Ligand code: IPE
């Protein structure tokens with residue numbers, strides 16, 4: 001499998017009106033609007049999820065090319081179990097298909113895959129596929145591509161607290177770093193930017209702890225229509241923000 005994701009030079013970034021130093025290191029994407037994309041076309045919701053999968057391929061490649069270190073995408077929330085069983089099954093079978101089709105290419109391009117969320121819910125073939133994808137790419141050192149599956153930020157924090165208690169941590173001695181290290185995102189760069197598609201302006205239980213100082217960009221574009229060009233506009237909007245982190249500049 002050839003190495004086919006180009007790495008953009010500074011000049012190529014400039015052509016896109018992007019500056020290397022003003023790029024986020026870690027981007028979170030709430031992939032929303034697949035259902036609406038399908039509805040507009042009188043197609044079943046599963047067709048929207050398939051189109052979303054295609055858009056995701058483009059976003060992963062492009063993130064690698066511009067030199068983003070980590071991309072975390074919200075693919076299935078702990079609340080999404082409330083959807084019809086048929087839609088859940090369609091989503092998981094698409095996920096299997098995604099890994100089946102993409103894993104060679106992602107691996108060849110140095111992408112490191114991490115599944116974040118409560119993985120105990122997955123069994124059988126899907127569990128095996130997810131474990132293989134993580135195991136095979138664990139030692140890669142390109143883009144960290146994190147897929148949030150059966151992910152809920154509150155559950156993640158509760159999991160971290162339980163793990164701290166199990167480790168014998170004493171009241172009064174717990175620090176932010178200790179809790180941070182027990183989150184699924186441990187070891188990743190600070191979250192710089194959250195992009196949410198489809199016009200919704202909420203987090204829906206995504207990276208609540210990690211977004212403490214992240215910038216938010218909301219676009220009305222439905223996720224299946226999130227082209228590298230529109231994603232670039234989000235990166236440009238981020239680059240134009242002033243981040244103060246509480247200081248006077
Ligand atoms: C996002 O698209 C995909 C998942 C939540 C799995 P939606 O399925 O939420 O699409 P809308 O919001 O109904 O348009």
Ligand code: IPE
Nearest residue numbers: 030031032074075076077204
């Ligand atoms: C958030 O989208 C979850 C994912 C993108 C996986 P939803 O469509 O589930 O969020 P709500 O229900 O509109 O908040």
Ligand code: MG
Nearest residue numbers: 032033034035
């Ligand atoms: Mg939605």
